[in-house]
Amino acid sequence: MTLLEITDLTVRIGGKTVVDGVSFALEAGERLGMIGESGSGKSLTALAAIGLLPEEATVTGSVRLHGRELLGLPDRALAKIRGEQLAMVFQEPMTALNPLMRIGKQLAEPLRLHRGLSRGAARARAIELADKVGLPDPDRIVRAFPHQLSGGQRQRVGIAIALACEPAVLIADEPTTALDVTVQAEILALLRDLVDEQGASLLFITHDLAVLSSVVSGLVVLADGKLVERTDIAALAHGRHDPHTAELLRAARAAAFPTPGDPDAGS
C-alpha cells in the first residue's frame, strides 16, 4: 500500500527551480533512502512534503498522504497532520531543541498537542519516551535543559519527539551528519529499530552513502533538483546504476579510500 506519494513536485524559490518534477512513492513499512549532493533538493523535497517550505517558495505538483492531498491544505489542517501522521527528525541536534525549555516539556509537546494529554500524563509519557530512546536516567534527564545533553543524546530526544505520536511516516533529514562516527552508528540502529517496532515508513535523507546501507532498502537519487534514479541497495552493490549514482559512489569511495593516482582523491 502506498503511504506517501509525491508526484511531479516542483519548488521554485526566487525564480530558480530547486526541485524539478520529482515523483516517487513510499510504501507502508518501507525504509527509503534519498541521496544526492548538497544543493540537489533533498531537504527541500522533504520540507515540501511536510509543508514547511519558506514563505517565498512556490510549490506545484502533488503530495498525498493516505491518498489525501497535502499541498494547498490550510495551515490549521496541516498542523493536525504534522507530528501525528507525518513527523520529522532534523540534521542539527544542537539547534533543534529550544534552549530554554526542559527536555521533558519538549518531549511531551506533540502528545499535549495531538493526544490532549494532561500535564501529568504527558510528563509520565515523556519519561517513558526518554527511556525508550535509550537516554540514561530518564527521571533526571526530563528535568534537564538541552545544553546539559550531548549531541547524541539530543538527537535521541529529537527522535523521541518525532515518534511520540507514532506517525505513519517519519522523515529523517541527515539525522547523523552532525554526530561523531561512533554515535552515528548508535543513532542509526535506534532509528531503524524504533521505525520497525512502530511499523512506520521512513524517508531517510543523506549525502553519505556509507550510512545508507545499514538503514534502507530502497533508494532515490537526486541531482540538480531532478530525480535521476529509483533503485535499491542490492542493485547498487551489483553495479547497475545511472551515471549520476555512479558519480556519487565514486566520490564516496574516493573520500573513504584516497589513492595517490586518483584525481578525485581527498576532494
Add this chain to the structure above:
Amino acid sequence: MTVLRALWHKPTGIFGMVVLLGLVLASVVSWMWTPFDPTATDPDHAWLLPFANGHLLGTDRLGHDQFSQLLAGSRETLLTAILAMLIAGVVGILLALAATVTPRWIGATVVQLIDILIAFPVLLLAMILAAVYGGSTTTAVVAIGIGFGVNVARVARGEINAVRGTDYVLAAQACGASTGRIVRRHLLPNIAPTLIVQLSLTMALAVLAEAALTYLGYGTSPNTPSWGGMLAEQQAYLAARPLLVIWPGLAVVVTVLGLNLLGDALREATDPRLRDVS
C-alpha cells in the same frame, strides 16, 4: 538569578541597581512622609539656603521645601518610567509580532508603519497629543510609551525573525504546533533577554522625556511636584540661586545615567558573548 549576581559584579550594574532602588525608596517614603509639605507655600521662609531652618536643600521664592519637592517629584518620575515602559513593551511586542508572524503583505505594511513612526520625534508626538487632549502625566506617558514602543518593535522584530529561523521553531512546526503556541513557548521566551535590556533603556529615555515635556509645559501639571516642573519653575532665577536648578537637574541626570548603565550591565550579563569567562 545568575543575571542578578552578574549585575552585582559590575560597577555599572551596582550603580544602576542602587539608583533604581533609591528611586523606588524615595517614592515610597515620600508617599508616607516628607520633611515638609512639598506643596505648602511659606512666604516667611522663602529663598532659604541649604540647611537653614531644617530645610535640607533650602527653599524657593514661595518657600517650598526643595528636598520635599524632590522626594515627591520622584513619584512622577518612577510612575512615568514604569508605565511608559509597560506601554512601550506591549506596543513593541504587538507591532513586532504583527510584522513577523502574519501573512507577508500585512507584515510588510507594519514594517513600513514602524519605519514611519520611528522617524517621528517622541516629543513632537507628545506635543500633538497634549494639544488635542491637554497636557497631563497621562498624555506624556502614553506619548512616550508609543513613541519608544516603535523602537522596541524594531529591535524585537529583528530578534523574532532570528528565532523564527531556528531549527527548534521549525521542529515545533513539524510537531504540529500552531503559530500562537510557537509565539508563546518559543519566540517570546527566547527574545525576553533582549527585550528586558531594551525596556530598561526605554525607562531611562522615558525619565528624560517626561522631565523635558513637563519643563516645556506639556506634561505633569505645575501643581504636582515633579523634577521637570521644578526646573521650569526655578530656571528664571538661575543667576541668583543656581542651586535651586542644580538639585532637580542632578536628580534627572543621575536617574537617567543609572537606568542607562543598568540597561548596559543587563545586556552584558545576558549576552553570553560579552560575559566574562569566570
